[in-house]
Amino acid sequence: MENQTNDEEQINMHEEMRRAFSLLSGKWKLEIMWLLNQRIYRFGELRKAINGVTQHMLTAQLRELENDGLISRTVFAEVPPRVEYEMTAKARALGPTMEALAKWWSEYGKSVPVKPASRGRKVKKT
Template sequence: MVDHTNTRPDIAPDTTGAAEVCAPTATELNEFRYAVNAIIGRWKIDIMWLLLAGPMRFGQLRKALPGITQNMLTAQLRALEADGLVSRTAYAEIPPRVDYALTNQAYALKPIFLAMADWARSVRSGRGHS
């Protein structure tokens, strides 16, 4: 059995026994790793955050992400597309137009992203240490 004893004085100990039931299985850990690996990367989260507002063109993304190179943006978009998180729609127009959008699977992460942003705000403001 894993020792779930809390050694941090700033966190109340778990007296419900929930820690024993919440230990992740190897399968759950692998699923979590898959999810995290799909969204980590120097720019992936930034790109996905921008696309929460709706489809954007390559140039719009590039302007909204100061510091990203054209090659890096292309690589990150391709990786997100390969993982099924971003869709690419090319229009047969002159000049050519390509839109990038979140897929339904990626858009389902919105509540998680918003909760993480709320958590970060609370930690930064000092409310995270109750």
């Protein structure tokens, strides 16, 4: 891909797309965003919904998403404390992109080889 620039604004689209991709890069960020696109989640619910993620990694990924302004974290003054995560309006604007990915997957997903899970915590099957 060539570095595309707009002469008027001198914007290097390659660098801008690299910045955009970095917001969602990380093993769990897209899955977190997909879930939060559906509804508000508590930390424990996210951890249970994402097979293989560790508490440490989930915390780190949530902090990065929050720092980038893609999710918001609400702490309720209760005992025990309750924390909820939801997408911001900025992140909700990614909705059409997520829908396009879901459409692409439903058309081509069966042709993608299944990779064995090799990282993260092992989920006990009972």
